[in-house]
Amino acid sequence: MNLVFETAKKDDLHEIHEIEIASFPDPWSVDSLWAFASNEQVRTLVCAREKESRELVGYYALQYVLDEAEIAIIAVKRKF
Numbered sequence: 001m002n003l004v005f006e007t008a009k010k011d012d013l014h015e016i017h018e019i020e021i022a023s024f025p026d027p028w029s030v031d032s033l034w035a036f037a038s039n040e041q042v043r044t045l046v047c048a049r050e051k052e053s054r055e056l057v058g059y060y061a062l063q064y065v066l067d068e069a070e071i072a073i074i075a076v077k078r079k080f
Helices: 010-023 030-037
Strands: 004-007 042-048 056-065 068-076
Touching (some): 010 056
Antiparallel strands (some): 004 042
């Protein structure tokens, strides 16, 4: 399986939200996910099966503060 990691796009939000709902008991809303991902100190990346199909496998978000970073969110589709 070829995996591609890319910066999340607004078009990815609904699929990210589906993964969020399946992964967490108290999932964030689409609006909350977008507000967080839009923050200048956050980098949200998606992992897709192949660049052409863009079927998302999962996503993660890193939050940067000065010279430190932390994984804020990480989730993978159950079937993977």
